[in-house]
Amino acid sequence: MTETIERDSMQYDVVIVGAGPSGLSAAIKLKQLAEKNGREISVCVVEKGSEAGAHSLAGAIIDPISLNELIPDWKEKGAPLTRTVTKDRVLFLTEKKAFNLPVTPNFDNHANYIASLGEVVRWLAEQAENLGVEIYPGFAAAEVLYHEDGSVKGIATGNMGVGKDDEPTDSFQPGMELWAQQTIFAEGCRGSLSKQIIERFQLDQNSEPQTYGLGIKEIWEVPSEKHQPGLVMHSAGWPLDSKTYGGSFIYHFDENKVAVGFVVGLDYQNPYLSPFEE
Incomplete structure (x- = not known):
């Protein structure tokens, strides 16, 4: 962009990048813990796919051990x-x-169970929304935001309506800044923002290379x-x-x-x- 774009911002307690199994499970658990302790927290999940589960393509064998802990009555709630x-x-x-x-x-x-991971993720999204989690599909997290002290402030979604010349078109809409007390990156394998965070904070310094x-x-x-x-x-x-x-x-x-x-x-x-x- 040749000029600075003004972006609106929204404040949450927790922003989660990625509406996959990990991101949605984290959102559900946070809401459960808050309810258990008599607290109210705001949780937002952004997902680049058109809907939760759109990018969860695996035909999967699922061990229900984690689901038993997270949602013990998952059978009664119609898990796929x-x-x-x-x-x-x-x-x-x-x-x-x-x-x-x-x-x-x-x-x-x-x-264990043979299942479509996409169907399981769509069901998890329903459970999260029933608990008050805000899920925004179709919005890719494009940028990590930082406080002046270098800590993570949140993320910004990508601008919409940008032409091939990287200039705004008539349908241009600026991205939104989502600020949070805690930001969780659940992008999956080689997420673009996760790679930046890993490099900036040297999170892989004492780790074996991934396969x-x-x-x-x-x-x-x-x-x-x-x-x-x-x-x-x-x-x-x-x-x-x-x-x-x-x-x-x-x-x-x-x-x-x-x-x-x-x-x-x-x-x-x-x-x-x-x-x-x-």
């Missing part, structure tokens, strides 16, 4: 966890064969005779070579639907490898 895992299989694949491997504890999903992977998932509808509700399969091996970390998953959930996914560690050495084509 209906398909329990009935069987685990772990396979090592070659191009033409599949070998059964032992189901080790990290692959044992007994009492990243690229996951690809599709939802297939299969014939009923091939559908095995509750079956969870994981595999290693083909189509990856022995030097490349990764594997696949197949989760059979409701309505003849199967989540088919493939994950490749981003430290793969072959520059021509395309995880999607694999």
